[in-house]
Amino acid sequence: MRPLPPLSPSILALCFGLLAPVIQAGPQVPIRLNGQPLQPAWETLAQDRFAAELELTKGTLELGTGEAEHKPLKPFQRHALSAGDRFDFDVVKPGRYRLLVQTGDDANLRLLSSRQSQEPVEQACQPWNGEAVQVPVAGVFEDGQRLRDAYSGNTTIVKDGKVELTPAPGSNGLLLIEAAGGRPERARDWRNATVYFALTDRFANGDPNNDRSYGREPDGAQEIGTFHGGDLKGLTSKLDYLAKLGVDALWISAPYEQIHGWVGGGDKGDFRHYAYHGYYALDYTQLDANMGTEADLRELIKQAHARGIRVLFDVVLNHAGYSTLADMQQFGFGGLRDGMAQYLPERWTAWQPEPYEHLHAYHNLVDYDHPAWSRWWGKDWVRAGIADYPVPPSVLVDPLKGSLAFLPDFRTESETPVRLPEFLRHKQPTRAVERDGYRVRDYLNEWLTTWVREFGVDGFRADTVMHVEPTAWAQLRQQADQARRDWSEANPDDPLAGEPFWMVGEVFGHGPEISDYQSNGFDALINFAFQQEVAGAASDCLVRADKSYGHYASLLADNPGHNFMSYASSHDTSLFSAQHDLERQRGLASALLLSPGAVQIYYGDESARAFGPTGSDPYQGTRSDMNWSEHTKPEIAALIDHWQRIGQFRARHPAIGAGRHQQLSNQPYAFSRVQGNDKVVVVQAGALVNR
Structure with missing residues (x-):
């Protein structure tokens, strides 16, 4: 096979090429205390996340070297970070502080007051x-x-x-x-909840017959990003184990239907990355076949409730899943570049890169300006930067309308009524129904709260909360509360009938403090400070x-x-x-x-x-x-x-x-x-x- 024509890195990024940010040795953030530079030792927490311990005396802490107006640095709050920024913090209470910095597309910083371990270690x-x-x-x-x-x-x-x-x-x-x-x-209290987060696909395999749904295959290597077989039946089989741990809420990865195929995984495209984790939604109205059947879900919730365990769904309101070769072929959206069909096997998802290529190279086959991309989600639904779709801004410029990791960003802020995406109008099976006057968020909220109304889901763990308008979350919560009441009325004999809905949100970097998010539908936010x-x-x-x-x-x-x-x-x-x-x-x-x-x-x-x-x-x-x-x-x-x-x-x-x-x-x-x-x-x- 002759080499495929090259595609520029910028186009790859625009078309969800999953290009990771450049890894730095440490964050390049100048730090001064009372005008004197500090040179802390940086701890690498992850690929683009760093932390440093600062021992501060009274005075002024300055971060950055920008000439623009100085911004106040508020402890425990996340601050977006871009070139030219400068932050000031008045150190009233001397002591140890922890500075967290994230680089890359979603650059930000957060200053924490380290309350623990004031005593010397040998005394503590x-x-x-x-x-x-x-x-x-x-x-x-x-x-x-x-x-x-x-x-x-x-x-x-x-x-x-x-x-x-x-x-x-x-x-x-x-x-x-x-x-x-x-x-x-004693009355149960969500402030005392013990929530067990099980990534369903990696937890327990209750039905090996559904392991290769939609033509998904193992890669025969390390199986880094493939489906491993965990499912709803597997969760049900382990409920007694969870009860012995004192667990009273089970958070499961989103079980609704995910993209069928794979994208190139990681910065190097060195593994096939499927949506085993539940964050690449395709159809919110159907269970993913790898997870099991509706009967399996009903049995999980029934058995969990019998043990006093609530079931929380992971939900994503911010973005849909990537396009894949498998879904392009099955649902007929998108298009190939001229002459590229000869490089694809009969089943497109079985494509293999040449020895000198990695898995991101499949983008070379795809024509992202093809008019048939209208058959996918459509320009009224998502920002994706392809064909005539809107180009998403940087999340640093606009965290609500920006694209995370080049994922298609739902236009949840739009007040314009939309039709169902074309691929959903023809997809079978689906429960997605055309609704007059529905905006994007109206469809998403109806689809997500149907799981509450029909199956008795007890709560949501909401993903990427800071990247969706608070009003959209408030609407989701309002509809979830009504759906919960409807379910309780229809299932009065269930042990948990009558209990209120519960929603916890992921605002990356947020601590235990109060914030406005809890005025817009959230009972709690994840406390990132505890880990650090x-x-x-x-x-x-x-x-x-x-x-x-x-x-x-x-x-x-x-x-x-x-x-x-x-x-x-x-x-x-x-x-x-x-x-x-x-x-x-x-x-x-x-x-x-x-x-x-x-x-x-x-x-x-x-x-x-x-x-x-x-x-x-x-x-x-x-x-x-x-x-x-x-x-x-x-x-x-x-x-x-x-x-x-x-x-x-x-x-x-x-x-x-x-x-x-x-x-x-x-x-x-x-x-x-x-x-x-x-x-x-x-x-x-x-x-x-x-x-």
Whole structure:
């Protein structure tokens, strides 16, 4: 085969060539304190994300060298970063701060106040000698009251405002103290939710017959971006496992129909990247065949509800999936460049690059100015920069109308009524119906809330929230609330009928603080600060989390209705187990599960799931297969048991997530959480090792 004609990199980028930003050695952001330059050591968090610790005295911190008007730098808030910007921050409280910088197409920065670990490390993490400890509990429990350590099951009596207990072997020096005896029913509180995020395709394979739907194939190599077989039946089969972890909400990757084919993966196009993760939607009204059937979804939700577990869908309002050779051929949209058909096999998706090419080279075959692109989503639906479609601006210029990673950006702000996209008008099967007067967001909201009305989905985790207009999110929430009421009325015997809908949003880099997003439909936002500020240090010993715990609990107590969801690992940041040893993975259980506010376990946090093959995309390795085969290993079984004990304790006590926090002693470290008549005391006698 002779070489294909070249296509310029700029055109590749315009036509969703998935070109990654240039990787820098570190962010080029000049930093000065009171006019003196600072040269911090940068930590690489991911391909284009960096962090630096700053020890600041009183004065003025300056970031950037722009000559334009200086912008105020607000702690914990995300600030877009472009050439010529300059930010000023008045340092009123001296101390340690953390600067997070993201480069590339979505460049931004965020300044955090590091509240944890003000004490020297050698004082913060004292080793435990294995002996009994005395703990002050006055003001929480009364003299003569019998208490129980939920970890070991041992009991004791309060005497002179104190109790004496010995932490169980393998507990990491923990005492989880609660009132002994009967446990009255307590109202569930989303501030105490334990959400388990399972990337469905990588979690459990319940039906191998659906593994190769739509002609999807394994690549026979590392299977970095292919479908691995996880499905809804697999999730259902593991609900008892999740219940033992104390999980009361299951967040699953978007199960609706994704693009059928692949795009070139990573910067180097070194693997076939399918939509196994659920973020490349094709038809919002159908389940993806790899996920299973509608009967499978109904059974998952029925069985989850029977165990008190809510089911959350991951939803995307910002963008559709890429075009692929498979979908172009099947649905008849787009077109090839003159003479290029001879380079395609009968099944276009089976195309192979030449040895001197990579997988991005398939764009050389495609004519992105062909008039038949109107048969795809259409110019009234998305910005894509092809044919006569609108060209999306840079997300730095306009985060609402810009294109993320060259994905086709839905025109959710448009007030113009639109017809169904042509490919959906002819696609079978689909439930997409032409609606008079519907705008883009009206269709999307109807499609997404139908899963609530018809199947009883309990909530949404909303993707890329900052890149969609707040009014669109508010409309989605309003319609979801009505859909939830309709479902409850039609299913009065379901254990969770009558419960309100819940929606948590991903605003990248957001911390636990209040923001306007929660006035536009969101019950909570993901707390990115926990991963950076708390998880690693507190996994050594909990005392390092106390300042953050106090701050989190105060935010909740002082702001009724406020919530956030903390995490330590995720699919698009990093995997805790890839950076820490098994002992810290045990410590993470207490650091995360005893944190105020909702928390999210990423599948395998509890079993030290390993980082997987990643190619030229550093995030793919965070999405490895769940390590079920390792669960019988003694060290992994013990780790899971440790997570289960703490998770069950959290599940019994809404005060852990929603109560007021008070430190009771420093050595041993002890704190109380109190919400009404629900009271607990947590003690860590000391770290097993002195780190």
